[in-house]
Amino acid sequence: MSQATESDERLLIEAAQKDPSRFAELYEQNFHRVYAYVARRVRDRAETQDLTAHVFQQALANLGKFKWRGTPFVAWLYRIASNAIADQARRKVREVNDQPNPVTEASAPTDIEQVERRALLFQAVETLPEDQRRVIVLRFAEEKSIREIAGELQRSEGAIKQLQFRGLENLRNRLSEN
Amino acid sequence: MAERSIIDQLDDAVSALLAKPAVEWPVEDPVVASLVGVAEELRGLPREDFRAQLRSAFAERDTMSTPKMKVDRIPQNFPAVSARLVFDDASAAIEFYKQAFGAEEIMRLTERSGKIGHAEIRIADSVIMLSDEYPEHGAVSPKTLGGSPLKMHLYVDDVDQLAERAVAAGASIVRPIADQFYGDRSGQISDPFGYTWIIASHKEEVSQEEMQRRLWAWEEKQPQEKDPQKHGRPEGFHSVTPYITVQQPGELIDFLTKAFGAEEKFRTTGSAGGMHAEVKIGDSMVMVGGAPHIPAMPTAIHLYVPDVDDTYRRALDAGATSLMEPADQPYGERSGGVEDLAGNRWYIATPFVPLTEIAKDLRTVTVYFHPIGAQRFIDFLTNAFGASELMRHEGNEMIMHAKVQIGDSVIELGEARFPSQPLPTAIYLFVDDVDARYEQALKAGGISMQPPTDQDYGDRNAWIKDPFDNVWYIAAPKAVQ
Numbered sequence: 087m088s089q090a091t092e093s094d095e096r097l098l099i100e101a102a103q104k105d106p107s108r109f110a111e112l113y114e115q116n117f118h119r120v121y122a123y124v125a126r127r128v129r130d131r132a133e134t135q136d137l138t139a140h141v142f143q144q145a146l147a148n149l150g151k152f153k154w155r156g157t158p159f160v161a162w163l164y165r166i167a168s169n170a171i172a173d174q175a176r177r178k179v180r181e182v183n184d185q186p187n188p189v190t191e192a193s194a195p196t197d198i199e200q201v202e203r204r205a206l207l208f209q210a211v212e213t214l215p216e217d218q219r220r221v222i223v224l225r226f227a228e229e230k231s232i233r234e235i236a237g238e239l240q241r242s243e244g245a246i247k248q249l250q251f252r253g254l255e256n257l258r259n260r261l262s263e264n
Numbered sequence: 265m266a267e268r269s270i271i272d273q274l275d276d277a278v279s280a281l282l283a284k285p286a287v288e289w290p291v292e293d294p295v296v297a298s299l300v301g302v303a304e305e306l307r308g309l310p311r312e313d314f315r316a317q318l319r320s321a322f323a324e325r326d327t328m329s330t331p332k333m334k335v336d337r338i339p340q341n342f343p344a345v346s347a348r349l350v351f352d353d354a355s356a357a358i359e360f361y362k363q364a365f366g367a368e369e370i371m372r373l374t375e376r377s378g379k380i381g382h383a384e385i386r387i388a389d390s391v392i393m394l395s396d397e398y399p400e401h402g403a404v405s406p407k408t409l410g411g412s413p414l415k416m417h418l419y420v421d422d423v424d425q426l427a428e429r430a431v432a433a434g435a436s437i438v439r440p441i442a443d444q445f446y447g448d449r450s451g452q453i454s455d456p457f458g459y460t461w462i463i464a465s466h467k468e469e470v471s472q473e474e475m476q477r478r479l480w481a482w483e484e485k486q487p488q489e490k491d492p493q494k495h496g497r498p499e500g501f502h503s504v505t506p507y508i509t510v511q512q513p514g515e516l517i518d519f520l521t522k523a524f525g526a527e528e529k530f531r532t533t534g535s536a537g538g539m540h541a542e543v544k545i546g547d548s549m550v551m552v553g554g555a556p557h558i559p560a561m562p563t564a565i566h567l568y569v570p571d572v573d574d575t576y577r578r579a580l581d582a583g584a585t586s587l588m589e590p591a592d593q594p595y596g597e598r599s600g601g602v603e604d605l606a607g608n609r610w611y612i613a614t615p616f617v618p619l620t621e622i623a624k625d626l627r628t629v630t631v632y633f634h635p636i637g638a639q640r641f642i643d644f645l646t647n648a649f650g651a652s653e654l655m656r657h658e659g660n661e662m663i664m665h666a667k668v669q670i671g672d673s674v675i676e677l678g679e680a681r682f683p684s685q686p687l688p689t690a691i692y693l694f695v696d697d698v699d700a701r702y703e704q705a706l707k708a709g710g711i712s713m714q715p716p717t718d719q720d721y722g723d724r725n726a727w728i729k730d731p732f733d734n735v736w737y738i739a740a741p742k743a744v745q
Contacts, residue, residue: 110322117315125308130283135314142318188458207305226309232275238376244271244278250278254299254306261302 122204218253363431406458442444445478503671510606520583546628562607633677633684638663647708688733702726
């Protein structure tokens, strides 16, 4: 993170501490990274969404306690996420005793680089040309089949496959630019 | 197995990946392999609605917990009142306004189907909100309603330039740009979506008293120009009168009398040495003329009568041949057709509702054109004579039927579909200003047959042939010239 954005972030946190309406900006800036972090640990989509929501709710509730010490805000969010995932895993273990020990898995060192890369990828989707973006979102976020997407967008299946190809190609190129 | 394209190979791998993430799908092509890598990372892409809902959950909480938070009750850059227009194709409308008026798109919210639920555009300093149709919520477009009672008013620096730009983008001129008594130079255009725009540039500061004075002065001039009785247009005539030219006009008048109860009002020798006669059928005047040495111009007429079956029978008795026996038509009338001895075609009809309910100025004798290129014909009428389209019915990508208002008359037309149909005809057209209309008709593509001339029978008229071979006698009684 550059000096400029670091001090921007500090100002934003201080602003949000005084006026919670500014929290939405922190949320926008960090959403993809928190989501990617959680998604990496938790496979299930509903669970990923619950945990992501939980992380931001916790962050908002405890924002007043956050002290700026030069580490990025997202590191604090990752810690909240890590604790939340571990708590959830422990609860599950108590519920179902014969599962392998997920606590170990959840507390394993997280490969932050992978998470950041994935967050960048999620963000990059938003910069795709509109028709490619819609196909990628419907395919990977809504998990629809090519046929369903073709029906929804009133295009041929061949056209949808081609947009999927171009979209993935663009995303690959954008990732390699970063 | 035929080799699959890399696009299909990629989709095979993506489908496998989404269905069974644990099983690795063999991919040989290195390009496809690299893209499958991206696809793996994309698995679990957050849903947009989840992200938006979570954000709004914070937003709601914020508003409740922080009364100090400043939300502009009237959003910045919004006037208090904005028009909210409904379109049959909102996306196309946004494009049109960009091209025609230099509008700037502020935002649009689309359903997944692509339907626009809400959009905002800015034209100069004003905001217009718009959407596609939602009839279930009372949001319907002028196309569905068949018109709009709302007119938009747009001030610009250079109204002439704007009109040109709007027409190039697909608008049509309803009232030409002209200097107005209240100090504006303005005119009206109709956009392709059924909204009328008054476009104007302010040219002169005029006090309210002066405006009032000019309005009264203008009013005083109006009745003489507008009322056909006062300006001497012959009694019973409206803007459009068919001029049926045949080689035996006397014979035709006999037929019209027997078949349609025509009343002869006037007969003389015409300027070309043939007969000129005027007959009344129902509430309409028809001019009949010609001579053996003058080429005939048979005409098609939609003849609205009280009893189609009776009239049809009388027409056959008077010597016509049947084109079609009377039958109920899905378009709201019972109609049949005959051709008289001179080749004129009479589409005899009794509509299911009173004529004036179909169109205010629809009368017994309604000229029916069969141009090749109906849209161009309508454009010609609009540009040459200030006509306006009242309705159209399209099918097979052509105009099957349309009604067009010219002055205080209505004409009908349908794209020519049979070799016998183009049937170019002649029309005697009463206008307010022969010279101006003549010039306009030439600009619209008409060919001059005779420039404006004072005739000794009391009219000043000019003759032009339109690009569809119809002849228009543009006329006004000399008294008002």
